[in-house]
Amino acid sequence: MVLPNAVHMNKLFRASYRLAAIKAVLNAGTVFSAQKRIFHSKPQDFQHTDMKIRLLPALQDNYMYLLIDEDTKECAVVDPVEPDKVLSAVQEEGVKLTSVLTTHHHWDHAGGNKELLKKSPGLAVYGGDKRIDELNNEVNHGNEFKIGSLNVKCLFTPCHTKGHICYFVTGQSNEQPAVFTGDTLFVGGCGRFFEGNEDHMYKALVEILATLPKQTNQRQNNLPTIPSTIEEELTFNPFMRVG
Ligand SMILES: [Zn+2]
Numbered sequence: 579m580v581l582p583n584a585v586h587m588n589k590l591f592r593a594s595y596r597l598a599a600i601k602a603v604l605n606a607g608t609v610f611s612a613q614k615r616i617f618h619s620k621p622q623d624f625q626h627t628d629m630k631i632r633l634l635p636a637l638q639d640n641y642m643y644l645l646i647d648e649d650t651k652e653c654a655v656v657d658p659v660e661p662d663k664v665l666s667a668v669q670e671e672g673v674k675l676t677s678v679l680t681t682h683h684h685w686d687h688a689g690g691n692k693e694l695l696k697k698s699p700g701l702a703v704y705g706g707d708k709r710i711d712e713l714n715n716e717v718n719h720g721n722e723f724k725i726g727s728l729n730v731k732c733l734f735t736p737c738h739t740k741g742h743i744c745y746f747v748t749g750q751s752n753e754q755p756a757v758f759t760g761d762t763l764f765v766g767g768c769g770r771f772f773e774g775n776e777d778h779m780y781k782a783l784v785e786i787l788a789t790l791p792k793q794t795n796q797r798q799n800n801l802p803t804i805p806s807t808i809e810e811e812l813t814f815n816p817f818m819r820v821g
Contacts, residue, residue, distance in 0.1 A: 624756065624795055626749070626751075626753045626754060627648060627749070627751055627753060628647070628648055628649070628727070628728065628749025628750060628751050628753055629645065629646060629647060629648060629728055629747065629749050629756065630644075630645075630646040630648060630671075631643055631644070631645055631646070631756060631795070631797065632644040632646065632667060632671065634660075634663050634664060634667055636659050636660045636663065636686075637659060637660070637686055640657075640659060640686055640687075641797075642655060642656060642657055642658050642659060642660065642663070642664060643655065643656040643657075643758060643797055644664070644667055644668065644671065644673075645679070645725060645728070645747060645756075645758075646671060646673050647725050647726025647727055647728045647749075649726055649727040649750075650726035650727060651672065651673045651674060651726070652673065652674050652676050652725055652726035653668060653671070653673040653674060653675050653676065653677075653725070653726075654675070654676065654677035654678065654679050654725045654730075655668075655675060655677075655678055655679070655694075656679045656680075656681065656745065656758045656797070657679070657680060657681055657686075657687040657688070657690075657760065658678060658690045658691065658694050659685075659686055659687060659688075659689050659690040660690055661690045661693045661694035661697055661698075662697075664690075664694065665694075665697060665698065675698060675701065676701060676702060676725070677701060677702040677703075677704060677725055678691060678694065678695075678701050678702070678703040678704065678712075679704050679705075679730070679745050679758065680703060680704060680705035680710045680713070680743075681705075681742060681743055681744065681745070681758060681759075681760025681761065681762075682705075682706075682707060682710075682738065682739040682741060682742040682743070682760055682761060683705070683707045683709035683710045683711075683739060683741065684739065684761070687760060687761070688705070688709075688710045688711050689711070691703060691710065691711040691712040691713075692711045692712055694712075695712045702714065702715050703715060704717050704723070704730075704732070704743075704745075705717065705741070705743060706718065706732065706734060706741040706742065706743035707739060707740065707741025707742075707743075708741070709741070710741070717732040717743060718732065718734060719732060719733060719734030720732065720734075725747075727749065727750055728747055728748070728749055729747065729748050729749075730745050730746070730747050731745070731746040731747075731748075732744075732745060732746075733745070733746055733757075733786050733787070735759075735762045735781075735782035735786060735787070736773065736774050736778050736782070737762065737769070737771055737773070737774030737775070737778035737779040737782055738760070738761045738762055738769035738770060738771065738772055738773070738774070739761075739772060739773045739774075740773040740774070742760060742761070742762055742782075743760075744757055744758060744759045744760060744762055744763075744782075744786075744787065745757065745758045746790060746794070754793050754794070754795055755790070755791055755793075755794045755795070756794065756795040756796075756797060757787065757790055757794050757795070757796055757797065757808070758797045759787065759796060759797065762779075762782050762783070762787070763782075763783060763787055763796065763811065763815075763817075763818075765796070765806045765810075765811070765815075766811075766814060766815050766816075767815065767816075767817065768783060768815075768817045779817070783817055783818055784818065787808065787811075787818075788808065788811075788812060788818055790808050791808065792807065792808050792809035792812070793807050793808070793809060794807060794808045795807060796808055796810075796811060
């Protein structure tokens with residue numbers, strides 16, 4: 579993780595009143611489960627009645643994720659850079675892989691798409707950037723689709739790359755949702771500004787991700803660490819805590 583420079587920070591901090599307003603809305607109106615989440619020393623899988631998220635370590639310090647619909651046993655994989663590991667995990671879980679959710683075109687996220695499609699033809703490959711290998715379902719902000727009974731909503735968060743998409747997943751029971759944030763939001767930080775500026779990142783973090791339900795389980799790809807929640811990021815992430 580590389581932090582943005584001081585200019586970026588200043589810009590983010592100058593906009594503090596906007597996040598304060600968002601926080602007020604979140605604190606005042608919305609009823610979410612008060613489940614207390616703590617930080618763990620190792621990565622954790624995540625399970626509730628609707629969905630299971632299985633972490634698959636990849637490369638040196640990346641994670642891929644299997645997103646499993648517990649109802650139908652349909653499954654998607656997020657950023658499958660190491661296809662063999664993905665396919666073994668799919669077999670172990672006894673689920674049916676139908677879809678690839680690609681957050682952005684960088685090789686450590688999309689670099690396995692070609693090989694995966696060769697080994698498992700016919701998968702739907704979602705993403706927001708034509709540079710993504712094997713892309714066959716291009717999505718935009720607000721587009722929604724299903725993985726079994728799970729609903730996936732696409733959040734367009736350009737800055738790290740021009741076509742970066744985060745995927746927000748909800749189940750039928752309205753238990754804790756999940757969001758896959760790729761290289762946009764990390765635990766305690768954010769991704770590098772390769773193809774955007776501080777305004778783009780501010781919009782992505784504060785106007786889009788910070789407005790998700792607070793208990794949303796947050797999954798980034800590039801830290802050897804645990805998931806957090808949007809609520810936790812609002813508490814300690816300086817790029818979210820611009821208020
Ligand atoms: Zn990247």
